[in-house]
Amino acid sequence: MEFSGTFELEDTTVDEVWLALSDPVLVQESLPGCTFLLHVEAEEADFDELGEQAEGMDRELTNDPEVIAGRAFREGERYAALMQVSVGPVNPTFETVVTIDERDRPRMHASGEGSSGDSSFEMSSSMALSETEDGDGVAVEWETEADVFGKVAGMGQRVINPVANRIVKRFFSSVQEELHDLGVEAVSSSDGDESDDRSLVDRVLGRSKSTDSE
Amino acid sequence: MTEHDITLTVNGAEHDLTVEARTLLVHALRDELGYTGTNVGCESSLCGACTVRMDGEAVKSCTALAVQADGAEIRTVEDLGTRHDFHPIQEGFQEEHGLQCGYCTPGMMMTALDILEENPDPTREEIREGLEGNLCRCTGYQNIVNAVQNAAKEMQPAAVADGGESDDDPTPATDGGEEL
Amino acid sequence: MFPDGFDYYEASSVSEAIDLMAEHAGAETELLAGGHSLLPAMKxxxxxxxxxxxxGDVEALHGVTADGDTLGIGAMTTYSDFIGEDASEEHAxxxxxxxxxxxxxxxxxxGTVGGNIAHADPxxxxxxxxxxxxxxxxxxGPDGERRVSADDFFFGMYATDIGPDELVTRVEVxxxxxxxxxxxxxPSPSSGYAMVGVCVQATVDGGxxxxxxxxxxxxMDRGVRLEGVEDALAGASLDEATIDAAADRATEGLDTxxxxxxxxxxAEFREQLVGTYTRRALERVLDRTPTPAAAD
Amino acid sequence: MTIDSLDPEDVDAADILGSAIERREDPALLTGNAEYTDDIQLDGMLHMAVVRSQYGHARLEDIDTSEAEAMEGVHGVYTYEDLTSDETPGGGSFALPTAWLLDSLEQVPHPVLASEKVRHQGDGIAVVVAEDRYTARDAAGAVDVAYERLDAVVHPSEAFADDAERLHDDAEGNVAFDWEIGDAEKTADAFADASHTASIDLENQLLIANAMEPRAAVAEYNPGTDELEVAMTTQNPHVHRLLMAGVIGHPEHKLSVRAPDVGGGFGSKIHHYADEALVAWCSMMHEAPVKWTATRSETYLTDAPGRGHETKAEIAMDDDGNIVGLRVDTMANMGAYLSTFAPAVPTYLYGTLLSGQYDIPAIYGHVKGAFTNVPPVDAYRGAGRPEASFLVERLVHLGAKEVGMDPVEFRKRNFVPDDAFPYETQVAVVYDSGEYGKPMDEALELLDYENFREEQERARDEGTYLGVGFSCYIEACGLAPSELAGQLGAQAGLWESSLVRMHPSGTVTAYCGTSGHGQGHGTTYAQIVANELGVPYDSVEVVEGDTDEIPQGMGTYGSRSAAVGGSSLVKSAQKVVEKGKEIAAHQLEADPDDIEFENGEYSVAGAPARSMSMADVAGAAYLAHDIPAEMEPGLEATSFYDPENFVFPFGTHAAIVEVDPDSGEIEIERYVAVDDVGNQINPKIVEGQIHGGIAQGVGQALYEGAEYDDNATLLTGSMQDYAVPKAEHIPEMETESTVTPSPHNPLGVKGVGEAGTIAAPQAIVNAVADALEPFGVDHIDMPMDAESVWSAVQANATADGGAEPAGDDADPGGER
Structure with missing residues (x-):
């Protein structure tokens, strides 16, 4: 199954959106049904343990780039999320592990898989940011290829498309709200002359150093 | 998982039983009480093989919890008529070859009773519509429609008397003013 | 075929239902009305x-009442009970x-009228x-009654403006x-659900x-108004030409x-079908509209 | 014409054979007294549930049963390792056999529970035995399986692709077999010389039988006697007993298989599945009765689907409109493993019917079977023959169009002539008897064909698109003789066995190895036996479906029961009559050659007063006070009837449809069926079979189809998504028949169980193609749902610049 779309965030910049989408905490807060989203080191994610870990953690939304940089998504790393997808009376909770395959501003690519009882999914997703034509906002172009297996695939086929669309829509609406509420201001690349800042910026912006020439 | 003491009156006989909340009415009838005339054909409320009458209405007993039926009057195929004293609907199915494997038939007949109560003289199309919730894989339905029509005639002896002709010549009495 | 285990409570009144919902707020709780969407999903x-x-047995939620201005339908009124009331066809x-x-x-x-609307299956x-x-x-809900226009009620697939602690108690028309x-x-030939269904209510006077x-x-992912069709009909004489024009505008304004x-x-075929079924619904309206001569 | 049923009491004994009497099975079925497998309740009965695969194709990494085992009410959880362990009962193969072999067949192992790989979603991984259905299902859900998902293939063309994931190590390229029939060279020459050709590229979709009763089994093992009794939903209990004995390793004579009332089969209850064997094994394991009843979603995942062809085919004609050649290349979906009789279906049950009702001088068929990640594909009502008939009739429709002839005229020109029977086709069969013009003429008259064509033209002027489609089908039933079946690869004889037993009081019990499941054998067999023995119909009881009671049997499928089972009963009854003749001769003091037998009376030729009734003879046989010396007492006979040849029913079905190009909706205005199934034992039952068969054919044409996604996950896995036709979907059917008896069996019958299903799809598709001719639509794959019809119109409209009828001659205004 393939889905794609474009979502426009108003009154913001590519850097701000990039920063926001770099922050697992903001993503967790914006994703409908997401209980936690955590970096995982171990080969196998133990979701019971992660759940306890998440409860013990004190992570707040912030507009502080440095804090965000400290916890920002990193290319090649894996993240675990507990996601409840609510579709009327059907509310499976998926234990999901996502790998950030590529993170190179303004582009991100991730792949992952999740399971809930005898249903599961695999997905591969990419996203690119660009300034909108009027220059007033940011266009997020996204596309996802997903495969769904088990009960949900067999019996919930007709709901998957609209539900996926709704989740994406609500996600970006929340991102937009959070952006405005927090007043996130991205460290603009032009600010950072010093090498320390430079690396921070690179890290937050997910820019690989070697390809900084663009 | 809660358990519940319920009372079901099935074909006039009162039964007290204890069921898990999740026990479906059809399983209470079949497994607990032994009314195996009611069959299970699907699990998505589409085939209607499990149709019984609950408080006088056709319902799919696989889509009701037994606990929801607490206190209800249930009528199953076992209550229709015996081989020596068929109910008209059974007679209709027998005469018109309205069944082959017979698995859908109990549910089919219980729904047909509903149809005929609502509309004692249904057209073929109305019967087909009324049976939308009952699937049959053997007969192609044509003889089932015949069976229900046959039963309709049987159950409406008055209508039969002049029914045959009035089809071609509706309300002749009120048309008296028009002369050739 | 076999639902997972659950605890079952029967509410005898609306307030008891609300109390029960509050009591079990931490658990995944569903209201059971006719059960014809929920039980298949559970099975x-x-x-x-x-x-x-x-x-299902809350007495106050059953029945149809007409007071001349409004037809009130208790949420647990079954479809067949609703159809069986003369007032239903007359007023709604x-x-x-x-x-x-x-x-x-x-x-x-x-199945119940209220259960259907609360479930919001598109x-x-x-x-x-x-x-x-x-x-x-x-x-x-716990704070009493809220009245929501149907226009504001449906959010999306199975999503409505009903809070987690609330229930639909009545539908008023x-x-x-x-x-x-x-x-x-x-209808879908398998499930009987609407691949496309177009519902029209029109007042026609003198054609x-x-x-x-x-x-x-x-x-769409929810019930929607077909505003293009409504515009095309407004003030027009109800005839084949108007029906054609209205059907042509069936998908106007819909987010494809x-x-x-x-x-x-x-989606492409649905777009085609909305037009076709708009036409068929309007033709039925035309058929059912008394001709001006007959009305007089 | 609707046939009126008769009360058997109103029928003279001499007329019983051929009368439309009411069925004797009905009272039990109508009063809830029937006993279907799931109705069986036994003391201490346990319930089995099966853990099935989440994926269409995956390697199994780990199966953790610990949580399930620990649940209250669970008596055991078993995997393949447990089955094959020395600690557990049974020493069988625990693999399902294939009972039909082909030279090129790649036989692959089919374990009853997967241990290394799952190859379709229905593959079982573990079974749970618990105290009740609910607990068994809960525990099955608690078995934790770790998988490594593999890419899947659904269609044969995908399976054969170079980069396709392989299902079985031994089956290179996922090829199950490569088979051909006919003469390739001669056919190539015919095409080279032909003046006209027409071709088609089509898919004959996978269908799911959807018998209303899901599969079920109840097994009861008696540790004291080591006897294992299995009651199950089967169309062929003896075959299941034989195969199951090997699968679970329990001796055949200690195993009994019984078919209680069976709620429909349509082929799906012929095959040996894993589940029934597992129930039997669990019963031995627990020394307790065990029940398993499939949920409907399990039947969707496990019942063998049918059809599943991707075909390219072409037809060649000369200038006069004579068919000169036919060439077929088919890729057949076999699913994940080879089901019981699967290899026969797309080969000998398909290729041999490619001549249809036509005299075709050159035919070549090539079929390649594919392993895919759908459930094992096998016989579904018609099995191979609908695919052949559909293809031939679609080609004939296109061929007629290509040569510019009316489709009726084209067919009539090419029919096998009446005087050519027995007719040997180019594809290895000899048609027994036929008069193909008769049903066609009857159908034309019913349709008022000439007038219809005028009406069609008028309607087109008004923008209404009507079409008529014909289907002149042929089928082959009663696959035989056994020697031939053996040469073709059958690992079984295809005879039928019966026992006719006179009781001392003159009543009769007739046992037959077929196993009806809705066809009314109890009625029709009693008609046959009563007629042969000249005893009252009510004096005959029929017993089927129990290996303990019936000597042997092959079962009910392929429309074989009347032709083979019925003939076997005739043979047994005739043996009884012959023995009775000797007893009568002895008692009447006459020479046996002088004894005549008529209407149940033995009499001495020329002295009719010297006579004895059948009942008296039976009494004498058991009294044995005065029977011929050397004769054994008693009056019964067993026979094994092995037919000389197939029988070939035929007929013409025709549909008139209206198609709405805007909505893609098809309305069947009329459906006319004229069938020739030879002599009819009970015309009402014949009518019922035709009706039901047509309904399934209409289902294939318009509604049904198993759809899988790219990962071989079934998307139509419930009745919510798989459209089993409802009452509103099936048209009123007008049925008539002609009678051309088969010369091959004593009853002159041909078989009727599948005729309607074989005939109907192409009648409807041809009608839709005819209706949409102005739009240039030649073919729409089944099921022709509204969207596919609309899309076909649109595709052409796009090509021609608007959704308007295409081409000059489509503008009737211009013609006038």
Whole structure:
């Protein structure tokens, strides 16, 4: 199954959106049904343990780039999320592990898989940011290829498309709200002359150093 | 998982039983009480093989919890008529070859009773519509429609008397003013 | 075929239902009305709530009342009970014709008007009818009743403006005794749900459409008004030309990205069908509208 | 014409054979007294549930049963390792056999529970035995399986692709077999010389039988006697006993298989599945009765689907409209493993019917079977023959169009002539008897064909698109003789066995190895036996479906029961009559050659007063006070009837449809069926079979189809998504028949169980193609749902610049 779309965030910049989408905490807060989203080191994610870990953690939304940089998504790393997808009376909770395959501003690519009882999914997703034509906002172009297996695939086929669309829509609406509420201001690349800042910026912006020439 | 003491009156006989909340009415009838005339054909409320009458209405007993039926009057195929004293609907199915494997038939007949109560003289199309919730894989339905029509005639002896002709010549009495 | 285990509670009143919901707020709780959407989902293993609160026997939620201005339908009124009331066809013709086409004989005997609307299945028959008949959904919670216009009620697939601690208690339809209603539906041959269903309620006087509301099911992720059709009808004389013009505008303003697309029909085909079924619904309206001569 | 049923009491004994009497099975079925397998309740009965695969194709990494085992009410959880362990009962193969072999067949192992790989979603991984259905299902859900998902293939063309994931190590390229029939060279020459050719590229979709009763089994093992009794939903209990004995390793004579009332089969209850064997094994394991009843979603995942062809085919004609050649290349979906009789279906049950009703001088068929990640594909009502008939009739429709002839005229020109029977086709069969013009003429008359064509033209002027489609089908039933079946690869004889037993009081019990499941054998067999023995119909009881009671049997499928089972009963009854003749001769003091037998009376030729009734003879046989010396007492006979040849029913079905190009909706205005199934034992039952068969054919044409996604996940896995036709979907059917008896069997019958299903799809598709001719639509794959019809119109409209009828001659205004 393939889905794609474009979502426009108003009154913001590519850097701000990039920063926001770099922050697992903001993503967790914006994703409908997401209980936690955590970096995982171990080969196998133990979701019971992660759940306890998440409860013990004190992570707040912030507009502080440095804090965000400290916890920002990193290319090649894996993240675990507990996601409840609510579709009327059907509310499976998926234990999901996502790998950030590529993170190179303004582009991100991730792949992952999740399971809930005898249903599961695999997905591969990419996203690119660009300034909108009027220059007033940011266009997020996204596309996802997903495969769904088990009960949900067999019996919930007709709901998957609209539900996926709704989740994406609500996600970006929340991102937009959070952006405005927090007043996130991205460290603009032009600010950072010093090498320390430079690396921070690179890290937050997910820019690989070697390809900084663009 | 809660358990519940319920009372079901099935074909006039009162039964007290204890069921898990999740026990479906059809399983209470079949497994607990032994009314195996009611069959299970699907699990998505589409085939209607499990149709019984609950408080006088056709319902799919696989889509009701037994606990929801607490206190209800249930009528199953076992209550229709015996081989020596068929109910008209059974007679209709027998005469018109309205069944082959017979698995859908109990549910089919219980729904047909509903149809005929609502509309004692249904057209073929109305019967087909009324049976939308009952699937049959053997007969192609044509003889089932015949069976229900046959039963309709049987159950409406008055209508039969002049029914045959009035089809071609509706309300002749009120048309008296028009002369050739 | 076998639902997972759950705890079952039967509410005898609306307030008891609300109390039960509050009591089990931490658990996954579902209200059980007719059960014809919920129980199949539970039997297939797609849905496994911890708690079911049965509101089917709450006396106050049953029955149809007409006071001249409004037709009130208790949320637990079954489809067949609704159809059986003369007032239904008289005061809420659009809803009446839609309810007649819900499910099958047995489903209509158990399923409820309120349960259908609360469930908000976009392929069900009543969201469009609620919109076409300008219904108000009465939602009751710990703080009492709220009244939500059907226009504001449906958020998306199975998503509505009902809070987690609330339930739909009544559906109110402004009396439309002068109006004509029609529902044209293309049912899925397997499930019977609407691949597309168009519901119209129109007041026609002397051959001219005084007012018309048109709702559609199965097309988008929720029941929607077909505003292009309504515009085309408003003030026009109800004839074939108007019907053609209205049907041509069936998908006007609909966000095609959120159009339903599934095994039954692609979004593209649904676009085609909305037009076709709008035409059929309007033709039924035309058929049912007394000719000016006969009306006089 | 609707046939009126008769009360058997109103029928003279001499007329019983051939009368439309009411069925004797009905009272039990109508009063809830029937006993279907799931109705069986036994003391201490346990319930089995099966853990099935989440994926269409995956390697199994780990199966953790610990949580399930620990649940209250669970008596055991077993995997393949447990089955094959020395600690557990049974020493069978625990693999399902294939009972039909082909030279090129790649036989692959089919374990009853997967241990290394799952190859379709229905593959079982573990079984749970618990105290009740609910607990068994809960525990099955608690078995934790770790998988490594593999890419899947659904269609044969995908399976054969170079980069396709392989299902079985031994089956290179996922090829199950490569088979051909006919003469490739001669056919190539015919095409080279032909003046006209027409071709088609089509898919004959996978269908799911959807018998209303899901599969079920109840097994009861008696540790004291080591006897294992299995009651199950089967169409062929003896075959299941034989195969199951090997699968679970329990001796055949200690195993009994019984078919209680069976709620429909349509082929799906012929095959040996894993589940029934597992129930039997669990019963031995627990020394307790065990029940398993499939949920409907399990039947969708496990019942063998049918059809599943991707075909390219062409037909060649000369200038006069004579068919000169036919060439077929088919890729057949075999699913994940080879089901019981699967290899026969797309080969000998398909290729041999490619001549249809036509005299075709050159035919070549090539079929390649594919392993895919759908459930094992096998016989579904018609099995191979609908695919052949559909293809031939679609080609004939296109061929007629290509040569510019009316489709009726084209067919009539090419029919096998009446005087050519027995007719040997180019594809290895000899048609027994036929008069193909008769049903066609009857159908034309019913349709008022000439007038219809005028009406069609008028309607087109008004923008209404009507079409008529014909289907002149042929089928082959009663696959035989056994020697031939053996040469073709059958690992079984295809005879039928019966026992006719006179009781001392003159009543009769007739046992037959077929196993009806809705066909009314209890009625029709009693008609046959009563007629042969000249005893009252009510004096005959029929017993089927129990290996303990019936000597042997092959079962009910392929429309064989009347032709083979019925003939076997005739043979047994005739043996009884012959023995009775000797007893009568002895008692009447006459020479046996002088004894005549008529209407149940033995009499001495020329002295009719010297006579004895059948009942008296039976009494004498058991009294044995005065029977011929050397004769054994008693009066019964067993026979094994092995037919000389197939029988070939035929007929013409025709549909008139209206198609709405805007909505893609098809309305069947009329459906006319004229069938020739030879002599009819009970015309009402024949009518019922035709009706039901047509309904399934209509289902294939318009509604049904198993759809899988790219990962071989079934998307139509419930009745919510798989459209089993409802009452509103099936048209009123007008049925008539002609009678051309088969010369091959004593009853002159041909078989009727599948005729309607074989005939109907192409009648409807041809009608739709005819209706949409102005739009240039030649073919729409089944099921022709509204969207596919609309899309076909649109595709052409796009090509021609608007959704308007295409081409000059489509503008009727211009013609006038």
């Amino acid at each position: 297939s293993g797609l849905s496994s709530p911890d708690v079911l609160i049965d509101i 013709p659009a809803l009446y014709h839609a309810v007649r086409q819900v499910g099958d004989t047995q489903v209509r005997n158990r 392929a069900s028959d009543l969201p469009g009818a609620a919109l076409a008949s300008d219904a108000t959904i009465v939602v009751t 402004p009396s439309a005794a002068d109006a004509v209603g029609a529902y044209a539906k293309k 001219t459409v005084q007012s018309a509301r048109v709702g559609a099911n199965g097309v 990205a959120m159009m339903m697309s599934d095994l039954q029909a692609s």
